[in-house]
Amino acid sequence: MTDLVFTPTRQFRIPVTAECISPDFVAGKSLREIELTQVWEGNRRIKLGSLFKVQGEIGRTLDDCTVKITGNVSAVRRIGFEMTGGSIQIDGDAGMYLGERMQGGSITVTGNAGSWLATQMRNGQIEVQGDAGDAIGGSARGGTKGMRGGTITIHGNCGTETGAWMQSGTIRIKGNCDLYAGIHMKNGTIMIERNCAGRVGAQMTGGKIIVLGNVGGVLPSFQFEEIRAKAKVGDEKIPGPFYFFSGDVNEEGKGQVLARVTDNSDLKWNERLIER
């Protein structure tokens, strides 16, 4: 295993778009070639070498290529764009569009990640120790195709529209989640371990959303079905019991929303609807 380390030479005040910071791009290249790569800083073309100090060894094949970034890169967008293998480790905050259209490999972030994390992701793993922004694992604006596979784990909180138009894969959020988790979701699984701000699964047509904390109210277009003893994420069994809703009825959807009974006393009235 060999590491290539990128260290920002200064605090970026203008967004930098750097698709080239990915194992696919650096594999097999020389340090000099990487430093001379042109990236956008705002509306100007600039050499990557003048933004980052690049040191270390470059893996010859993709799989033993590790890109490490030490420092705050919250203004740097599109890191790991379309990467197919290897790994990226960010020791600090990451910017928007991290892992966009990623097809394999892994990304870990010790700080926070920006919005549009793993947009249209196809496969691979992403783990963020801090918080994440809006529309993670979603589609680009206006598009109808969200993430198609892979796993995203957020240890902190995340913003709105998590997993919008999601088609497959798993998103796991250990913290809280803002409005519209799983909006337009088609398939796949979202698990939120703490509370949600509400409107979960709006216009979903398929897939599963599991909320262990308070769900923040279920939309009127969801139908209460039953109380389930447990929920499943892949092979893992999550102990319940859960209120189980299906919807979104407006879209003739077959999505599932599971809210854990213990934290959702406001949904208790649904129990009256169960036939005895």
Added chain:
Amino acid sequence: MAELLIRNGYVFDPLNGIEGERMDISIRDGKIVEKVSRKARVLDVSGMTVMPGGVDIHSHIAGSKANCARMMRPEDHWRDPEPKTKYTRSGVGHTIPSVFTTGYRYARMGYTTVFEPATPPLKTRHTHEELNDIPIIDKGCFPLLGNNWFVMEYVKQGRIDELAAYVAWMLEATKGYAIKIVNPGGIEAWRWGRNLRHLDDKVPNFDVTPREIVRALCQVNKILNLPHAVHIHPNGLSEPGNYQTTLDTMDCVHDIQRESGPTMHVTHAQFTGRKGWSWADVRSGAPEIADYVNTHDHVSIDMGQLVFTNVTWMTADGPAMFALFKFSKTKWFNADVESETGAGVVSATYKKSNYVNAIQWGIALELALLVKDPWKIYLTTDHPNGGPFTAYPRVISWLVSREARQRVIDKINKTARRRLDLPGIDREYSLHEIATITRAATAKSLGLGCKGQLGAGADADIAIYSIEPRKIDPAKDYKAVRKAFASAAFTVKDGRIVVKNGEVVRSVQGRTFWTKPEVSEGIMKTVTSDLERKFDDYYTVRMANYPIEERYLTSSQAITTRGDV
């Protein structure tokens, strides 16, 4: 004195009967002249085809609903970005390009005049703001009058002269070019959640029928001597079986003859030329429509060709768009119902495997191939409904080559292939006929004498394509034809070279054409006093603030006509 001599090109100028002759074109001060001095700049185009600049009669490029579509479809923007160059601005958009990009893309294809065919009168100020910003091409817009309360009231009262004066006032107020009717009466019904499907259905609250509206406006068009025919999109758009309504609409004005050309232009006939009772058995009504057009001189049509790609449906026909939205289940935007019309926008994708889409593709080509006289049918895709205007070269390749058509026929839905007449049609357009349907005939239909031809006195709008008509056979080398029409070797606008080898090298300001019909003072007084009262009662703006001032147009070109009233 700027002079230019275009030398040794093969010239196709259908309006002057020139078919592929090798000749020179002389230009002085933006106009074509007989001769230029020796100092003139020479552009040697040996081995290339020279045609008048393209004239598009129907393309939704500006206005309220085009902008609604841009708001509704951010995905259309990031799918097709265009970086700026030394001479052009950046832009985005595949089906609804941003304002500047629209002008550049048209110029690259050798088009120099484009008409926006549907603008809500109340929002036409916005349309002109966008038209002002579209570079290079000349343009104009048709205000929508088929569902206007004033129109329907005058029709009900049978006051045709007053209606003519009102239309004259409206064209001048909105700086519009011709009368446009979309789903006559149907959009008024849409305000009450309904639609009108046939020519004799009653418009709610107005007690008039679409037939009366169409007839009255065609009479008005004749009275005012407007340059273009009444531009009409009939009732029942895109419904199976609507070809009968289209035929009825055409036939209802057969007794009204206009001296300068057809009385009526039925637009995007593909969308209104369907037989059948349901979506499952929808068939082509093209043979019947083509037969009618072949035997009658009071009507012309345009294709509304479908192209298998992602598109945006966009029309003033609000109810039809809602019906299609339920079919497509994508995104829908309802707009302009607060103005004198309505509008709908829906995103969609046409697929070869889809039976209805394949039939639609066939209807438009059947129309183009079965209408014998190329002066009666024009090439359009009803941009962006049937496909973006950038698909014109592809449509041209289907028209000039049976082989190109066959390649698509082999891939479309099998049932559609069996039910279409298209595989049995052998006709192939010549380059001369292509020049007719894309520029000469459209310019003639629009009454623009200075466009679509290369005779002395015409505007020096010229498209030069790098194909040598004597060396290639378009039917076999359709790929070369398509490539040539997609990026013009040169485009000349008002005597200045704006495109070279498919790249914009200069951006100029085009003119906006509008019509100024003159009517007698007496009748205009009666009408304006009627209007003032109604404006106070119903409008959100005062009548004095309604008309668009001429100085609002960056480069205004009025065409004055004298009305017989």
